[in-house]
Amino acid sequence: MSRFLHTLALLLLVSKYVVSAPSCVLVLKDVAPCLGYLQGKGASPECCQGVNELSGHAKTKEDRAAICNCVKQALSSYKYDPKLIPLLPKKCGSNLELPPIDKDYDCSK
Known part of the structure; x- marks a missing residue:
């Protein structure tokens, strides 16, 4: 998990130069507790709280x-099951729709 926190710190430093809403810093803060779930463990209450907060920031395409x-970007250096990503919001009672994001996924779709 320390590598994930390192990525988060790096994105925090760079975020003032990135024009996107929501920022990667916000996204990573919300999804960081979900790494265990994406690696086959249970979804923690902190993970579900982050997913529900993230849902409020996903207003437009x-x-x-x-x-x-x-x-x-954040998950690029971890082993995880991309098929679990779309299941996460449902597990947390959120209406957020997430695709099965892997290194080859085209996020512009």
Whole structure:
């Protein structure tokens, strides 16, 4: 998980130069507690809280693409099951729709 926090810190430094809403820093703060779930463990209450908060930031297609790209970048150095990503909002009672994001997923769709 320390590598994930390192990525989060790096994105925090760069975020003032990135024009996207929501920012990767916000997205990573919300999805960081979900890494365990994406690796086959249970979804924690903190994970579901983050998913529900993230749902409020996914208002437009551009917002959803930004979220997708941030998740794609953050998870690029981890082993995880991309098929679990679309299941996560349902598990947490959120109406957020997330695709099965992997390194090859086109977030502009």
